[in-house]
Amino acid sequence: MSFDEFAQVCERLAETGKKLEKRALMAELLARLNTADAALAAIYLAGQPFAETDRRALNVGGALLTKAVAQLSGASDAALHAAYRRHGDLGSAAFDLLAAKTGGSLTLAGVEESFSALATARGPAAKLRLLLDLLQRATPLAAKYLIKLILGDMRTGVKQSLVEEAIAVASHAEVAAVRRALMVNGSLPEVVVMARAGTLADARMRLFHPLGFMLASPVDSVEEALARFSEAIAEPPEQEATLRHAQVEDKYDGMRAQLHCGDASQPGRVEIFSRNREDIGSSFPELIEAFSEAFAGIDEAVILDGEILAWSPRQQALPFSALQQRLGRKRVSAELRRQVPVVFMAFDLLYAGDALLLDQPLHARRQRLAHIVARAAASTGKPSPRAQGMLFASAEEPHFPRLLLAPATRLESKEQLDRAYHEARARGNEGVMLKAADSLYQPGRRGLAWLKLKRQLATLDVVVTGVEFGHGRRAGVLSDYTFAVRDGDELKNVGKAYSGLTDAEINDLTLFFKQHTLEEFGGFRTVEPLLVLEVAFNNVMRSSRHASGFALRFPRILRLRQDKPVSEIDTLARVEEIYASQPDKPQEEATAG
Numbered sequence: 043m044s045f046d047e048f049a050q051v052c053e054r055l056a057e058t059g060k061k062l063e064k065r066a067l068m069a070e071l072l073a074r075l076n077t078a079d080a081a082l083a084a085i086y087l088a089g090q091p092f093a094e095t096d097r098r099a100l101n102v103g104g105a106l107l108t109k110a111v112a113q114l115s116g117a118s119d120a121a122l123h124a125a126y127r128r129h130g131d132l133g134s135a136a137f138d139l140l141a142a143k144t145g146g147s148l149t150l151a152g153v154e155e156s157f158s159a160l161a162t163a164r165g166p167a168a169k170l171r172l173l174l175d176l177l178q179r180a181t182p183l184a185a186k187y188l189i190k191l192i193l194g195d196m197r198t199g200v201k202q203s204l205v206e207e208a209i210a211v212a213s214h215a216e217v218a219a220v221r222r223a224l225m226v227n228g229s230l231p232e233v234v235v236m237a238r239a240g241t242l243a244d245a246r247m248r249l250f251h252p253l254g255f256m257l258a259s260p261v262d263s264v265e266e267a268l269a270r271f272s273e274a275i276a277e278p279p280e281q282e283a284t285l286r287h288a289q290v291e292d293k294y295d296g297m298r299a300q301l302h303c304g305d306a307s308q309p310g311r312v313e314i315f316s317r318n319r320e321d322i323g324s325s326f327p328e329l330i331e332a333f334s335e336a337f338a339g340i341d342e343a344v345i346l347d348g349e350i351l352a353w354s355p356r357q358q359a360l361p362f363s364a365l366q367q368r369l370g371r372k373r374v375s376a377e378l379r380r381q382v383p384v385v386f387m388a389f390d391l392l393y394a395g396d397a398l399l400l401d402q403p404l405h406a407r408r409q410r411l412a413h414i415v416a417r418a419a420a421s422t423g424k425p426s427p428r429a430q431g432m433l434f435a436s437a438e439e440p441h442f443p444r445l446l447l448a449p450a451t452r453l454e455s456k457e458q459l460d461r462a463y464h465e466a467r468a469r470g471n472e473g474v475m476l477k478a479a480d481s482l483y484q485p486g487r488r489g490l491a492w493l494k495l496k497r498q499l500a501t502l503d504v505v506v507t508g509v510e511f512g513h514g515r516r517a518g519v520l521s522d523y524t525f526a527v528r529d530g531d532e533l534k535n536v537g538k539a540y541s542g543l544t545d546a547e548i549n550d551l552t553l554f555f556k557q558h559t560l561e562e563f564g565g566f567r568t569v570e571p572l573l574v575l576e577v578a579f580n581n582v583m584r585s586s587r588h589a590s591g592f593a594l595r596f597p598r599i600l601r602l603r604q605d606k607p608v609s610e611i612d613t614l615a616r617v618e619e620i621y622a623s624q625p626d627k628p629q630e631e632a633t634a635g
């Protein structure tokens with residue numbers, strides 16, 4: 043199929059706001075394609091250049107694409123900026139600028155080939171040549187959607203879950219069967235092939251691709267936690283009956299991670315994934331080494347869910363700011379390993395032996411987790427002498443734990459929960475988690491089976507949409523960040539922050555933002571919405587300055603959230619909620635960011 047025909051379907055998807063229409067359009071497309079094209083169309087519809095199990099990445103940013111569009115169209119800088127401003131989107135800008143051009147020999151398979159070449163090409167010059175070749179073969183409409191696909195922002199209002207439904211409709215399969223096959227196998231194109239062949243039930247678990255993470259709902263007080271908890275387990279709201287079913291753990295302030303260990307068929311293979319579904323093993327080599335040794339000894343494949351923490355010799359977690367120095371690194375020096383040691387605090391077990399355990403209740407998963415952790419610790423023969431739970435140490439640093447089992451207790455009373463919360467805070471943790479002991483593991487769900495009770499501080503997770511050079515000492519670096527929250531498919535700015543990051547972080551981000559600049563006017567650059575920040579602020583004001591209608595007062599950056607996908611940042615609805623909860627509802631002021 044030509045990529046232009048595919049782009050026409052995308053255009054129709056973008057035009058309709060109706061989910062059922064979108065699903066029907068995609069199902070119709072998938073049904074009329076041959077299997078190879080349907081497999082490609084499915085990932086492209088989901089806005090992914092490669093299947094999730096495929097580790098390749100295009101590594102093409104907005105800056106390089108802008109250059110390619112400028113060269114191909116011959117448009118002046120001013121024309122390029124004007125087109126970009128009309129749409130706020132490089133793909134649509136390219137459509138306007140390339141409109142005079144003809145072309146159009148590009149097929150879905152041709153795009154797949156070009157993407158392979160782009161993923162292996164090294165350096166911007168080589169990538170630019172390939173991009174020019176690719177765009178030259180595209181019609182303007184195809185170029186529009188190619189660019190959106192490369193930037194990972196299709197703006198067709200289609201989430202992967204809707205593509206999964208369309209696959210089910212197109213191949214007369216159950217949606218649940220498609221989802222289950224995808225969860226265990228991880229590859230959307232392979233699932234398309236299975237759905238068409240009627241073999242979804244045969245999908246086998248493939249390790250080393252991340253499963254979705256189960257998430258927690260916030261509660262503001264011990265009382266609310268208890269009340270909400272009774273809803274979660276759908277029991278009669280008799281407190282005694284309810285309490286027996288809850289498990290309490292500390293809420294650690296680290297980085298959520300899923301750790302996969304291979305069995306005899308892949309001995310010693312260990313990979314760690316973030317909530318962003320990224321492979322983050324290279325940032326934590328000591329965990330890879332230690333788990334590799336420990337699990338080679340037990341010859342059982344496992345997937346652990348837990349939190350990576352910077353750990354102190356006093357056997358408690360260091361503040362998140364310590365761990366932050368370890369995040370996002372491809373190489374970690376011996377010095378940094380020594381300065382900021384890390385541990386994996388395990389709190390759940392998703393897979394063991396050859397069985398997925400998601401459908402087992404938490405108490406059963408927990409029991410098995412404890413058993414596996416004990417076996418792994420025993421297999422190294424070097425259990426650390428000073429731990430609070432079971433653990434194993436690494437070969438090089440025998441007195442330092444690498445795996446800890448998160449202590450968990452059964453909830454007994456309101457007083458006990460109160461105490462648990464204060465003790466967790468005294469240990470430097472954020473608060474507590476309450477988990478329904480009978481709950482199943484629901485990947486990607488934020489339900490009521492897991493509740494989080496943490497300190498009261500309104501913060502927002504936002505994405506950077508624009509950057510500027512700073513002033514004075516920071517005149518040479520991009521240190522001022524305009525940021526947005528999500529409003530449906532759109533991003534709406536709510537403020538600008540200048541403070542909170544270290545010089546080293548700002549230097550790294552300056553480089554990053556230069557590579558991901560979309561448009562430059564005056565000192566201001568619009569950038570691809572890729573970097574998630576957690577910001578604190580004094581309050582929320584109504585404001586006409588930003589499209590959101592709100593502005594944060596005195597925002598400051600608390601941390602970079604490289605672990606959080608842009609799809610999970612806070613929403614405009616949440617900003618409105620915080621605004622509404624403020625006793626006095628301030629209007630815009632001159633100091634607003």
Ligand SMILES: Nc1ncnc2c1ncn2[C@@H]1O[C@H](COP(=O)(O)OP(=O)(O)OP(=O)(O)O)[C@@H](O)[C@H]1O
Binds near residue numbers: 295
């Ligand atoms: N014992 C624990 N069990 C589960 N999650 C825990 C635990 N301790 C810490 N966490 C962290 O808490 C998070 C659960 O809160 P939530 O799902 O709302 O994530 P979030 O949106 O990142 O919120 P937050 O900013 O509070 O971490 C998990 O993703 C995990 O990183």
